[in-house]
Amino acid sequence: xxxxxxxIKKEFIHIIRDxxxxxxxxxxxxxxxxxxxxxxxxxxxxxxxxxADLSLTDTSRLFIQRFPNSGYFKITYxxxxxxxxxxxxxxxxxxxxxxxxxxxxxxxxxNSYSPILFIIDGSNPTVAQTAQLAAETVSQAASQEILIKRxxxxxxxxxxxxxxxxxxxxxxxxxxKRMNFMIPGLVAAIxxxxxxxxxxxxxxxxxxxxxxEQLIVTPLKSWELMxxxxxxxxLVAFVNLGLTLIVGAVWFQVPIAGSVLLLAILSGFxxxxxxxxxxxxxxxxxxxxQAMYLxxxxxxxxxxxxxxxxxxxNMPWVAYQAGYFLPVTYFLDIVRGIILKGVGLEYLWSFVxxxxxxxxxxxVISVLIFRKHL
Numbered sequence: 001x002x003x004x005x006x007x008i009k010k011e012f013i014h015i016i017r018d019x020x021x022x023x024x025x026x027x028x029x030x031x032x033x034x035x036x037x038x039x040x041x042x043x044x045x046x047x048x049x050x051x052a053d054l055s056l057t058d059t060s061r062l063f064i065q066r067f068p069n070s071g072y073f074k075i076t077y078x079x080x081x082x083x084x085x086x087x088x089x090x091x092x093x094x095x096x097x098x099x100x101x102x103x104x105x106x107x108x109x110x111n112s113y114s115p116i117l118f119i120i121d122g123s124n125p126t127v128a129q130t131a132q133l134a135a136e137t138v139s140q141a142a143s144q145e146i147l148i149k150r151x152x153x154x155x156x157x158x159x160x161x162x163x164x165x166x167x168x169x170x171x172x173x174x175x176x177k178r179m180n181f182m183i184p185g186l187v188a189a190i191x192x193x194x195x196x197x198x199x200x201x202x203x204x205x206x207x208x209x210x211x212x213e214q215l216i217v218t219p220l221k222s223w224e225l226m227x228x229x230x231x232x233x234x235l236v237a238f239v240n241l242g243l244t245l246i247v248g249a250v251w252f253q254v255p256i257a258g259s260v261l262l263l264a265i266l267s268g269f270x271x272x273x274x275x276x277x278x279x280x281x282x283x284x285x286x287x288x289x290q291a292m293y294l295x296x297x298x299x300x301x302x303x304x305x306x307x308x309x310x311x312x313x314n315m316p317w318v319a320y321q322a323g324y325f326l327p328v329t330y331f332l333d334i335v336r337g338i339i340l341k342g343v344g345l346e347y348l349w350s351f352v353x354x355x356x357x358x359x360x361x362x363x364v365i366s367v368l369i370f371r372k373h374l
Contacts, residue, residue, distance in 0.1 A: 044130040045314055048094040050077040050085050057105035063142055063164070067098070072134035085119055089171060090347045092333055095121045096131045108146060108163050115165040122173035123340045124181050127311055132168060139166040172257075172340045183248040184335040185308045190244060191237060191267070192274050192302050192328040198233045199278030200295040204285045223367045230275040230363075237271045238264070257342030266334050266352060273327040273359030276366055283369045302328050330355035 049067060053060050067073040076094060079085055085097035097119040107114035118135045122128045143164045173180045206215065215225060241264070248254045256263075277298070285291035303309055305323040312323055323329045330351040337343045337351075345352065 044127055044311065045071055046074040047072055047096055047127060047131050047134075048076045048313065049073040050079050050088050050094045050097040051075055052079045052081055052085060052097065052099045054080075054102040055100050055104040059105040059108055060100050063104075064098070064100070066138045066142055067135075070134055070138055072130065082117070082119070086171075089119070089121050090337075090341055090343045091350070092337065092347075095124070095127055096135070098135075111163075113163050113165050115167055117167050117169060119169050119171065122170035122176050123336055124311065125173065125176040125178050128170060128173070128176055135168070136166055139164050179252055180254050180340060181336070183252050183254045184339045185332055187241070187244045187248065188270075188328050188331045188335050189302060189306075189308050191241060191271065192326075192331075193299050194240060195233060195237050195271055195274040196278045196281075196295050196298060198236070199229065199275045200281045200285075200291045201288055202229050202279065203282040204288055204291045205282075207286070208288060223363075226276075226279055226363065226366050229279055230272065233275050234268070234271050237275070238267070241267055241271075254339065256339050258338035259344070262345060263335065263338045266338075266348070266355075267331075269352070269356045269359050270327055270331040270334075273355060273362055276359060276362035277327070280362055280366045280369065283366055298326070302326055305329070307332055324354070327355055327358050330358075 051064055053064060064075070068075055073096065077084075077088055079088070079097075082097075082099055085094070085099070088094045089097065099117040099119070101114060101116065104114045104116070106112075116139070118131075120128050120131050120135075146163045170176065220228070245256065245260070245263075249256055278295070281291055281294045281298075285294060301322065305312070305315070305319055306326050306329040307323065308328070312320055312329075315323070333351045334348050334355070337348050341347075
C-alpha cells in the first residue's frame with residue numbers, strides 16, 4: 001500500500017505540474033454539458049415560413065395567424081408569388097411556404113371550398129414531417145370551425161367537404177428519405193473529423209519527439225511551414241471526399257443534383273479551414289494529450305451544434321451562435337444545397353464567404369502563434 005500511495009502522489013504531482021491538461025479535464029466536460037444540454041432537443045418549433053397571401057382579406061389574415069399561434073411556425077417573409085418562395089427555399093432562408101389564392105375569402109364565405117398550397121423543403125425529413133402534420137392540423141382546425149358556423153353549431157357529418165383543402169408539395173426530397181439527408185451531412189462530418197485529427201497532432205508530435213528543432217533551424221518561414229503541414233493532407237482529404245461521394249451515390253443511391261466541380265472547389269476552402277484548425281490546436285497544445293482533448297471538444301459539437309443532427313433554428317441563442325465558429329456549419333449547407341437542391345454559387349454565397357474568411361483567419365492565427373524558437 002505504501003508503494004502504491006507513492007505512485008499516486010507522483011501522478012498527482014504530474015497533474016498539478018501540467019495546469020493546461022488539468023483545466024481541460026475539469027472545465028471541458030462542464031462546458032460541453034451546458035452547451036450540448038441546451039442544444040440537444042427533439043422539439044421542432046418556429047419553422048421559418050414564407051407567406052404569399054393573394055387574398056389580402058380579414059379571412060385570410062385570420063387563417064394565416066393560426067400558423068404562428070400553433071408554435072410550430074415562424075413567419076419570416078411575406079412574398080407575392082410562388083417564385084419568391086422557391087428562391088427563398090433554394091437559399092435556405094425558409095423551410096416552408098404557404099400560398100393563399102385570391103378567391104380564398106369568397107370561396108370560404110359562399111359555402112364552397114378553397115385549395116391552398118403548402119410548400120415544404122423535404123431535405124430534412126424530420127422538419128418536413130413536422131411541418132406537414134402541423135400544416136394539416138391547422139387547416140383541419142380552421143375547416144372545422146367554419147363548418148360548425150355553417151351548420152349552426154352542429155357537428156359535421158359524412159359527405160361534407162372541408163372548406164379549406166390543403167395541398168402539400170415537397171421539394172428536393174419528395175419521398176422524405178432520411179438517407180438523402182444523412183449522407184451529405186456525413187460527408188461533411190467525416191471530413192471535419194478526419195482533417196482535424198490528421199493535423200491536430202502534427203506539430204505537437206514533433207515537439208515531443210524533438211524533431212521540431214530541425215525545422216526551426218531551416219530557412220522556412222512560419223507561413224511556409226504551416227502551409228507545408230496542411231497541403232499534403234488536403235490531397236488526402238480530396239481523395240476521401242471523392243470516395244465518400246461515390247459510395248453515397250452508388251451504394252446508398254443518393255443522387256447528386258448539382259455540380260460536382262463546384263462542390264470540389266468549395267470543399268477546398270472547407271478543408272483548408274478544418275486542417276488549419278487542427279494545426280492551430282497543435283500549436284496551442286504542448287502535449288498530445290492536450291491536443292486530443294481540444295480536438296474532442298470540437299468534434300462532439302460538430303455533430304450537435306452544426307445542424308448535422310438537430311435543426312439549429314430551435315437551439316438557444318448561445319448554442320446557435322456557437323455553431324458559427326465551426327466551419328462544418330457552413331459546409332453542411334453547401335453540401336446539402338449542391339447534392340439535394342442542385343443550387344449554384346449565387347445561392348450558396350452567404351455560406352461560402354464566411355467559410356472562406358474562417359479558413360483564412362485560422363491559417364493567419366496559426367502562423368502568428370507559431371514561433372520558430374525553442
